[in-house]
Amino acid sequence: xxxxxxxxxxxxxxxxxxxxxxxxxxxxxxxxxxxxxxxxxxxxxxxxxxxxxxxxxxxxxxxxxxxxxxxxxxxxxxxxxxxxxxxxxxxxxxxxxxxxxxxxxxxxxxxxxxxxxxxxxxxxxxxxxxxxxxxxxxxxxxxxxxxxxxxxxxxxxxxxxxxxxxxxxxxxxxxxxxxxxxxxxxxxxxx
Amino acid sequence: xxxxxxxxxxxxxxxxxxxxxxxxxxxxxxxxxxxxxxxxxxxxxxxxxxxxxxxxxxxxxxxxxxxxxxxxxxxxxxxxxxxxxxxxxxxxxxxxxxxxxxxxxxxxxxxxxxxxxxxxxxxxxxxxxxxxxxxxxxxxxxxxxxxxxxxxxxxxxxxxxxxxxxxxxxxxxxxxxxxxxxxxxxxxxxxxxxxxxxxxxxxxxxxxxxxxxxxxxxxxxxxxxxxxxxxxxxxxxxxxxxxxxxxxxxxxxxxxxxxxxxxxxxxxxxxxxxxxxxxxxxxxxxxxxxxxxxxxxxxxxxxxxxxxxxxxxxxxxxxxxxxxxxxxxxxxxxxxxxxxxxxxxxxxxxxxxxxxxxxxxxxxxxxxxxxxxxxxxxxxxxxxxxxxxxxxxxxxxxxxxxxxxxxxxxxxxxxxxxxxxxxxxxxxxxxxxxxxxxxxxxxxxxxxxxxxxxxxxxxx
Numbered sequence: 117x118x119x120x121x122x123x124x125x126x127x128x129x130x131x132x133x134x135x136x137x138x139x140x141x142x143x144x145x146x147x148x149x150x151x152x153x154x155x156x157x158x159x160x161x162x163x164x165x166x167x168x169x170x171x172x173x174x175x176x177x178x179x180x181x182x183x184x185x186x187x188x189x190x191x192x193x194x195x196x197x198x199x200x201x202x203x204x205x206x207x208x209x210x211x212x213x214x215x216x217x218x219x220x221x222x223x224x225x226x227x228x229x230x231x232x233x234x235x236x237x238x239x240x241x242x243x244x245x246x247x248x249x250x251x252x253x254x255x256x257x258x259x260x261x262x263x264x265x266x267x268x269x270x271x272x273x274x275x276x277x278x279x280x281x282x283x284x285x286x287x288x289x290x291x292x293x294x295x296x297x298x299x300x301x302x303x304x305x306x307x
Numbered sequence: 308x309x310x311x312x313x314x315x316x317x318x319x320x321x322x323x324x325x326x327x328x329x330x331x332x333x334x335x336x337x338x339x340x341x342x343x344x345x346x347x348x349x350x351x352x353x354x355x356x357x358x359x360x361x362x363x364x365x366x367x368x369x370x371x372x373x374x375x376x377x378x379x380x381x382x383x384x385x386x387x388x389x390x391x392x393x394x395x396x397x398x399x400x401x402x403x404x405x406x407x408x409x410x411x412x413x414x415x416x417x418x419x420x421x422x423x424x425x426x427x428x429x430x431x432x433x434x435x436x437x438x439x440x441x442x443x444x445x446x447x448x449x450x451x452x453x454x455x456x457x458x459x460x461x462x463x464x465x466x467x468x469x470x471x472x473x474x475x476x477x478x479x480x481x482x483x484x485x486x487x488x489x490x491x492x493x494x495x496x497x498x499x500x501x502x503x504x505x506x507x508x509x510x511x512x513x514x515x516x517x518x519x520x521x522x523x524x525x526x527x528x529x530x531x532x533x534x535x536x537x538x539x540x541x542x543x544x545x546x547x548x549x550x551x552x553x554x555x556x557x558x559x560x561x562x563x564x565x566x567x568x569x570x571x572x573x574x575x576x577x578x579x580x581x582x583x584x585x586x587x588x589x590x591x592x593x594x595x596x597x598x599x600x601x602x603x604x605x606x607x608x609x610x611x612x613x614x615x616x617x618x619x620x621x622x623x624x625x626x627x628x629x630x631x632x633x634x635x636x637x638x639x640x641x642x643x644x645x646x647x648x649x650x651x652x653x654x655x656x657x658x659x660x661x662x663x664x665x666x667x668x669x670x671x672x673x674x675x676x677x678x679x680x681x682x683x684x685x686x687x688x689x690x691x692x693x694x695x696x697x698x699x700x701x702x703x704x705x706x707x708x709x710x711x712x713x714x715x716x717x718x719x720x721x722x723x724x725x726x727x728x729x730x731x732x733x734x735x736x737x738x739x740x741x742x743x744x745x746x747x748x749x750x751x752x753x754x755x756x757x758x759x760x761x762x763x764x765x766x767x
Contacts, residue, residue, distance in 0.1 A: 268448045271529075272457050278522045279465060285518070286472060286500065288511040293501025 144171015148181070148236040150225040155243045161214045164199075166225045168207045168236070175207025182226045183211045195224070215244040321583060321735060325477065325728040326484060328578055329491070333725065345718040352711015355704045356431060364434040366704045372697030373687040377705045378432035380679045381712050384562070385425030386459065386534050387555070387675070391563030392418025392466060393527035394595075396473070397520040406591045408738040409584045410571050412731045415470040417566055420719045422463045424712050431708055451540050454533045462530040465523045472516050475502050476733035531559045538682065544621040545686035548614075554606045558675060561599040565649075565671035568592050570720065572665050574729055583735060586661055593664045596671065597653040604646040625689045633696070634685045641681050644674025 152164045164183055168176045183199045199211035215221055221244050227236040327333055334341070359366050369376050395414035399407035430436040442456050479502035481487050481495035502508060535555035538546035548554070568589065575584045611629075614622045629638045649667035652658045688697035701709070723729070 268454060268457065272461060275461050275465070275522060275526055278518070279468060282468060282472075282515050282519045282522070285511055285515040286475075289475065289502060289508045289515075290500040292505055292507045292511065293503055296503055296505055297501065 146170050146176060146179075146227055146236040147173075148225055148227050148238045150223065150238045150240050152223070152240065152242060154241075155245060156215060161212045162242070164211045164213055164223060164225070166201075166203070166209045166211065166238075168203050168209075168227055175203070175205070176227075177203055177205050177207060179203045179207075179227055181209050181211070182228065183213060184224045184226060185213060185215075186222050188217070198223075218244050218246050220244075317582075317739075318736060321730070321732055322480060324578060324580055324583065325730050325732045326481070326486060328724050328729065329481070329726070330486060331488070338721075338725075342718065342721055345714045345721065348714035349711050349718055352708045352714065355707035355711065359431070359434070359704050359708075360436075366702060368699050368702045368705065370697065370699075372690075373684060373699040375432070375683050375687050376699055377680075377701045377709050378428050380676070380683050381709055382425050382428035382432065383534060383555075383679045383683070384676050385421045385428065385712070385716070386531065387421075387559035387679075388563045388566045389418045389421030389425060389462075389466070390527055390531060390556075390559040391421070391567045392416075392469065393523055394560050394563060395567055396469065397523050397527075400516070400520050401524075404591075405738050406588055408734040409580070409730055410567060410588060410592075411473065411734060412727075412729055413570055413574060414567050415466070415473070416720060416723050416727075416729070417563070417570060418466045419463070419470050420716055420723070421563075421566075422459060422466060423719070424716050426459055426463070427715075428712060451533060451536045455537055458526070458530040458533045462523075462526050465519065465526050469516075469519050469523055471498065472512065472519060473731060473734065474498075474727065475500050475512060476504065477728040477731060478502070479504070480732060481728065528556055531556045538686075543686050543691070544619075544625045544689055545614075545682070548610055550606060550610055554603075554610060557599060557602050557606055558678070561596065561603050561645075562671060562675040564592060564596050564599060565668040565675070568596070568664055568668040569672065572661065572668075574724065578724075578729070580730060583730060589661050589664045590659060593653050593659050593667070596664075596667065597650060600646055600650045600653065600671070604650065607642070607646065621689070621691070625685060628685055628689070628696070629681070634681065637677060638681050641674050641677035644670045645678050646674070649674070 147169050149167045150164060152162055156162045166181050166183075168179050168181065170176055180200060180202055182197055183201075184195045185198050186193055187196045188194075198213040201209040201211050203209045211225075213223070220241055222239055222241050224237055224239045226234055228234050367376065392411075392415040395407055396411040396418075400411070430439055433439060439456075442453055446453050475498070478495040478499035482492050482499050484492070487495070500508075532552035532555065535551040539548055539551035541547065571584060571592075572589070575581060611626070615626055618626075628634045649671045652663050652667040652670075684699055688699060690696060
């Protein structure tokens, strides 16, 4: 029993001593830097570069970095996590974020302990502009596959055919006139 | 009741009146001066067009931002008034409205001339008119521009036949008239189809005209619908509307009727046709205008209300510019002139007189032209990307060509009146044999008898 208590006390002491060892290895406050393009088009993904170093300037590996941005949700402004990544051996990590509203947006990169304590953070502002549409041809025609040229040509030709029919009818007027002239001439001859 | 149907004198007077403008020196020096003045304006407009052809569209104020301006406004306006013939001559013929008879010929002339001038405006707007040949050599049947070319050319062909066919008996009169020159008698003879007025000829003529009227009404509706679709098939704010086709058709009939009133009044006064075109005809046309004006006001209200209620992002800027912004004066003046004031004039019995109807017609004509400017220009000037509004004020070239177009319209009407009988003699005479209109108490007033009831058949 005594041996078990002694082992537990040793374990506790070791457990308290280990973080102190890490803290000693990373002496001073960790430092985080964040960089990205300062202007971005609304909706387009933005790559955010983060670098994490300890107080001595040495890169911190495998640290979890969280990227947060201010968003409006249900009419209220709040911070939302946009992306997470772990730093590489060079202490750097890339994250991406696609802004959904125009205007100035603040990004925050956070390095927290496993218990949630924020050890380092950095913010940057960038401007999100409305997308500039590329040139789009004016919609000058029906693009549906069923829209065929003959749908225009058929009524056009039908109307022209109807005109022709009317002109043929009108020619009857002339034929009747010729017939009457012949009849008149015949009557004159008979008279 | 007095029966004047046996009054041979009335028939002779009608024929004399119809032939009088066709005689040599008929117009006198005033007529020649008018033709010369109109010709000068047309020549100036033509000169302006040659400047545009030489130097390109840079001489206009059109740009990549506002690429349609006065030319397209004029195109829509002239195609619109061309509806006159179809309505008065076609629709009223099919509905057997007897009062149409003395004014059908003028309406048919307005149709043909309006279509010719309107079509010419498109060529002017092209900048390089030879590019119109692309419609023939590389047509794109899905394009509303091609639909427009097809429908307007089809309409023009039908309108020409429709002008000619009812004129056949009158051309026969000219052919047989000793007062006409030899050339005119010969040309009239070619086109009069050996008309002698027999029963079978009359039956064939009536049948041809009736069939053509039935065909021409949908063709005219389609022509004006297609003109609207050139705008409506785009997603541009102000044009992206499903009611544009009926809106344009009603607007076309409305402005066409106003132009008929104006032209009829001028010709009635100039050629002394008071005996055959009475105040009653103007009041009938005024009634028609009133109904059309109210329909147009309703469609205008409906069009803007639906856009203003939804307030889609691009519509906001346009509506603000129209209602309170840089186009507000143009917009409200066009609404006032085209609908509010004319409707008020035509509503009341005391203002529905010939001068009142004339005033309303002038306002409608001017107002509807302005309305077409309101339709074309602000929607073009409205930026589709975050950018400043386009600026457009027509250059002297555009104003000159516009003046030339209006002068050409008047000149062609005057020349047509010197070439063709402007009143349909046979139709008016035929109307005397029909059950006639019952004179109103107003017409039976002694003061009106002199001008309104001396026409043959009016007292039947």
